Amino acid sequence: MSYAMRFYETGGPEVMRWEKVGVGETAQSSAGTSIILSARPASGDVRIRHHAIGVNFIDTYYRSGLYPVTLPAGLGEEAAGVIEAVGEGVAGFAVGDRVAYADSPQHPIGAYSEVRDMPVDRLVKLPDAIGFQTAAAMMLRGLTVQYLLRRVHRVMPGETILFHAIAGGVGLIACQWAKALGATVIGTVSTREKAAIAYAHGCDHVIISKEEHIVDRVKDITGGKGVPVVYDSIGKDTFSMSLDCLSPLGLMVSFGNSSGTPPALELRELARRGSLFITRPTLYTYTAKRSDLLTMADELFAIVISGQVKIEINQTYALEHAAQAHSDLTARKTTGSTILLP
Numbered sequence: 001m002s003y004a005m006r007f008y009e010t011g012g013p014e015v016m017r018w019e020k021v022g023v024g025e026t027a028q029s030s031a032g033t034s035i036i037l038s039a040r041p042a043s044g045d046v047r048i049r050h051h052a053i054g055v056n057f058i059d060t061y062y063r064s065g066l067y068p069v070t071l072p073a074g075l076g077e078e079a080a081g082v083i084e085a086v087g088e089g090v091a092g093f094a095v096g097d098r099v100a101y102a103d104s105p106q107h108p109i110g111a112y113s114e115v116r117d118m119p120v121d122r123l124v125k126l127p128d129a130i131g132f133q134t135a136a137a138m139m140l141r142g143l144t145v146q147y148l149l150r151r152v153h154r155v156m157p158g159e160t161i162l163f164h165a166i167a168g169g170v171g172l173i174a175c176q177w178a179k180a181l182g183a184t185v186i187g188t189v190s191t192r193e194k195a196a197i198a199y200a201h202g203c204d205h206v207i208i209s210k211e212e213h214i215v216d217r218v219k220d221i222t223g224g225k226g227v228p229v230v231y232d233s234i235g236k237d238t239f240s241m242s243l244d245c246l247s248p249l250g251l252m253v254s255f256g257n258s259s260g261t262p263p264a265l266e267l268r269e270l271a272r273r274g275s276l277f278i279t280r281p282t283l284y285t286y287t288a289k290r291s292d293l294l295t296m297a298d299e300l301f302a303i304v305i306s307g308q309v310k311i312e313i314n315q316t317y318a319l320e321h322a323a324q325a326h327s328d329l330t331a332r333k334t335t336g337s338t339i340l341l342p
């Protein structure tokens, strides 16, 4: 048995429940309740005892109902820990291995748990130099930054990019990584305190969205030209402004909805602003092939071990206090990464 955070209806952080759950293959009994079929992980799965768990904005989308989920459900897509048992047919992973994972599109969510079973094809082994807490703070966010800066658009030395929420979990990693690639980084934040954090991580120009006009400042900084790429995870509140910040033929990367779903877009708006490109990418697509997942993870581990990207764990909560972590994240009180400790 393990304790895990689950929810039976969508809503605010208060819908989360700390419960004892079975681990292993389960089925519905004739009475409709879940029964444990096996104390062993299913074929192709391993059992992981979590040492640290990542809290990501996407967790709040599932909990609130913005993203569809089958109820009752667990929460969480990212964690690090040690393998305790292996199912039949598992090759390449053994009891005692230190592992981490960031997403599992074919598997129910459930990282907010002490112990869980996971298919091995979504796991990566941790290098000795990466601790459990760092891994839980960076797998989902860092792999996201890898594909945003290296695959959606290859950030080049001398290029100027606009990245929203630059003091957040994804944002601080992106800021340092883009600087390592030789880019000039313009970031947005809501407060002066967050601006100081962004500058301390190498951001070249920080726009305080509650005090300054984002488009005017970007035009000022770029001599009226605009930027070739905008990374926008805020969504509803910034979407149109982000399009206005692009130079002709620029790329709009809309990769999140922290403020709500972006408005519908008339395609002619792209033409009017200068033949713009737009994409709405997800990590799942970019890590679907295991070979891609491993290449991306290797690149992430290398840049973190080199010291060029520091993983800032600025909030830590006990696993059973995950609701407080969600409240703080959605209230914009957090900076850098947030983790839960079982």
Ligand SMILES: NC(=O)c1ccc[n+]([C@@H]2O[C@H](COP(=O)([O-])OP(=O)(O)OC[C@H]3O[C@@H](n4cnc5c(N)ncnc54)[C@H](OP(=O)(O)O)[C@@H]3O)[C@@H](O)[C@H]2O)c1
Pocket (backbone or CB within 6 Å): 055, 056, 057, 058, 140, 141, 144, 165, 166, 167, 168, 169, 170, 171, 188, 189, 190, 191, 194, 209, 233, 234, 237, 255, 256, 257, 258, 259, 260, 281, 282, 283, 284, 329, 330, 331, 332, 333, 334, 335, 336
């Ligand atoms: N598509 C993908 O593959 C993918 C993968 C990972 C994450 N994401 C997205 O990336 C974004 C960042 O994720 P994260 O976990 O690292 O979170 P985060 O950036 O640490 O937190 C979100 C930040 O968004 C900003 N924000 C602006 N308006 C907001 C509002 N109305 N409510 C709440 N926050 C608001 C806040 O920063 P300021 O106060 O400074 O504005 C807040 O700190 C999320 O939108 C997430 O869904 C997408």
